[in-house]
Amino acid sequence: MIHYVYATRGGYLYMVGKYDQKPALKKAGEFILSVPDKTPQFSIDSLAHKRFMDHLRRPRKVVHDRHRATPEKEAVTV
DSSP states (O other), X not given: OEEEEEEEETTEEEEEEEESSOOOOOSTTEEEEEXXXXXXXXXXXXXXXXXXXXXXXXXXXXXXXXXXXXXXXXXXXX
16 A cells, blocks of 8 residues: 545645654644555546545534524622
């Protein structure tokens, strides 16, 4: 198996490296694509592009403090 590391930067897909052994990812926007040795480059690029497009379609799970449910405020008597 050959392992390709791809990164998404600025809305573009870049191939970072090609490895014989599965590498550890260094950044959040990177992913590994593992393919058999004799896979044509066209197929590798197509698989990477498909995974990249799936990543773009996936909704982001970002929660800001202002959107979190706030507990009801209690009345304070003095």
